[in-house]
C-alpha cells in the first residue's frame with residue numbers, strides 16, 4: 001500500500017513554474033557562499049555527513065514538544081510550551097542557513113523544484129511559529145495554539161519533502177555508495193592510452209574510474225564525485241589534487257581524501273599499475 005503523499009511530491013518535481021525562483025535563490029546563495037572553510041562548515045565536510053538534516057531534528061523536536069504540551073500538559077505547562085517554540089525559532093536559523101547552502105548545490109531541475117517548495121514552505125512555518133510566540137507572549141494563548149498547530153501541520157509536509165529530496169532524489173547521499181568492486185586487478189587501458197598529465201576515463205567492473213599519470217606514478221579515483229555525481233575527469237588537476245567541475249570539491253588523487261568540500265565523503269581510491277603493457281586498477285578496501 002502506498003499513501004498518496006509520494007505521488008504529490010512527484011508532481012512537484014514536474015512544476016516547471018518553480019524554475020525561475022529556484023534558480024534565482026540558488027544563484028544568489030552561490031554568489032555569497034563561495035567554496036571554502038565556511039561553505040565546508042555549513043555543508044558538513046567536517047562531520048562526514050551533510051549537517052542540515054541533523055539540525056532539523058532539534059528544531060522540529062522543540063516545536064513538536066510544544067504541541068504535545070499544548071494538548072496534553074494543561075495550563076501550568078503554557079510557559080514551557082512558549083519557551084520550546086522560542087527555542088525552535090532560534091534553532092531554525094542555522095538550520096535554514098545550512099539548508100540554503102545545500103539548495104545552492106542542487107544542479108538538476110527536479111530536486112530543485114521540490115527543494116524550492118520545501119524552503120518556501122519552511123519560511124511559512126517559521127512565520128507561523130513567530131506569530132504564535134508573539135500571540136502567547138501577549139496573553140492570547142488560544143490564538144497562539146491555533147497558529148502553532150497550523151505550523152505543525154505545515155512542517156510535517158515540508159519535512160516529508162526534505163525526506164523525499166534525500167531518499168527519493170538522492171540529494172545529500174554519497175553518490176559512490178553503490179559502487180561495488182571485487183578487489184581484483186582489472187585491466188582497463190593500454191599503457192599508450194594514458195598520457196602524462198591528462199585525466200583519462202576508464203571503466204573497471206562497471207564503475208567509471210578517472211586515471212591520472214604524473215611523474216611515473218598512476219593515480220586512480222572513482223570518477224563520479226561523491227557529492228552530487230560530477231565527472232572528475234572533466235575537472236582541473238593541480239599537483240595531485242583534482243577539483244570537481246560542478247561545485248569545486250577537491251580530492252587528493254593518492255587516497256581520495258577531501259581537500260575541500262562541499263563533499264562530505266572521500267572519493268573511492270584505486271591502486272594502479274602497469275602490467276604487460278596494460279594499465280590495471282584495483283579498488284582499495
Ligand code: FES
Nearest residue numbers: 225228230244247
Ligand atoms: S558534484 Fe558537487 S563537488 Fe562534485
